[in-house]
Amino acid sequence: xxxxxxxxxxxxxxxxxxxxxxxxxxxxxxxxxxxxxxxxxxxxxxxxxxxxxxxxxxxxxxxxxxxxxxxxxxxxxxxxxxxxxxxxxxxxxxxxxxxxxxxxxxxxxxx
Amino acid sequence: xxxxxxxxxxxxxxxxxxxxxxxxxxxxxxxxxxxxxxxxxxxxxxxxxxxxxxxxxxxxxxxxxxxxxxxxxxxxxxxxxxxxxxxxxxxxxxxxxxxxxxxxxxxxxxxxxxxxxxxxxxxx
Numbered sequence: 001x002x003x004x005x006x007x008x009x010x011x012x013x014x015x016x017x018x019x020x021x022x023x024x025x026x027x028x029x030x031x032x033x034x035x036x037x038x039x040x041x042x043x044x045x046x047x048x049x050x051x052x053x054x055x056x057x058x059x060x061x062x063x064x065x066x067x068x069x070x071x072x073x074x075x076x077x078x079x080x081x082x083x084x085x086x087x088x089x090x091x092x093x094x095x096x097x098x099x100x101x102x103x104x105x106x107x108x109x110x111x
Numbered sequence: 112x113x114x115x116x117x118x119x120x121x122x123x124x125x126x127x128x129x130x131x132x133x134x135x136x137x138x139x140x141x142x143x144x145x146x147x148x149x150x151x152x153x154x155x156x157x158x159x160x161x162x163x164x165x166x167x168x169x170x171x172x173x174x175x176x177x178x179x180x181x182x183x184x185x186x187x188x189x190x191x192x193x194x195x196x197x198x199x200x201x202x203x204x205x206x207x208x209x210x211x212x213x214x215x216x217x218x219x220x221x222x223x224x225x226x227x228x229x230x231x232x233x234x235x
Contacts, residue, residue, distance in 0.1 A: 003155070036221035038156070045206055045225040046148075046156065057223055089156050093220040099172065100146070100220065105155040 004029065004090055004103035011109040012080045020106045022073045022090030028101055030071040034093035037066060037075045040105075041086045049088075050075065077108070085110040113137040115145075115207050115226035122232045123197050130193035131229045133207030140188040141165040144210035144219035147181060147192045150228075151203040161210070161219040162190060197233045204228045 005023040012018035022029065022037075029035055035053045038046035048057050053073060054066040063078045073092070077084055090103040118132040133145065146161035160171035164183040171181070182191045190207055207226040210219035 003157075032220075034220040045228055047225070048221065048223045051211075051221040051223070091156075091158070091221060099170070100158040100161075102148075102156040102158055 002101070004092060004101055006088075006090060006103040006106045008104070009107045009109065011111055012077075013111045014080050014082065016080050017076060017078045018080060018108065019074050019076045020088055020090075020108065022075070022092075022103050024071050024073070024092050024101070026071060028092040028094040029068065029073050032093045032095065033068065035066065035068060035073040036091045037064075038089045038091070039084075039086045040089065046089065080110050082110050084108060113209065113224050115209060115224055117205075117207055117226040117229045120230040120232070122234070124235055125197055125199055125233055127197050127233075128193070128195050129197055129231065130191050131205060131231065133190045133192075133226050135188045135190070135209070138209075140183075141185060142212065143217055145183070145190040146208045146210065146219050146222065147179075147190075148206045148208055148222075148225075149175075149203045150206065159192070159205075163217075164190070197231075199233050199235075202231060202233045204230050 037050040039049050040046040050066040053068045065076045087105050089105045094101050114136045116134045141164045144161050147159040149157045159175045160181050162169045162181045180193045206228050208222035209224040
């Protein structure tokens, strides 16, 4: 299966909102509501930020929200803060024996 | 508290074998799927495969099928990722991840818990 498509970079100023897209196919994002988003700071393990499109694990600020339309999922970060600067990866369940596919990652810069 | 503690960094030569580990604690080991994710230097995340410790049911990404072996040792709550003959291109950070349970069933479709990573360097 092919990786999901994310823009390589995104940016915004503190307090602004930024949206990162994640485009898959009808075999993954388009069929399953098992889209997740992970945040990775340099030198650290990834951290789950959203699961099942728009659900937040305990402790994740409600500034992080998600949505999906067709084959594209989106992560929106509202009220950008300096600590939001990180790499963000989407993933989707792709059926067929628990296959999971990741996006290529988006580097979010807080200007 | 759920913890996934991985074995330390490894430096190997091409052609050598390697087995890295992920020791789980803080939950019932046999109930949750455990997977492995590769991150090559400066690159993104790649899902490698997943195993259900309860019955060792294992699924591999087509990209990694035949290249690695995922296994578990239930007696010590540990998952393993192994190579029989390493290549330089296997140099990467490897993360173990844990799946979740919902509605009485358990899945490996997204991952809340991650190990700290094991850096594997393969160089002659």
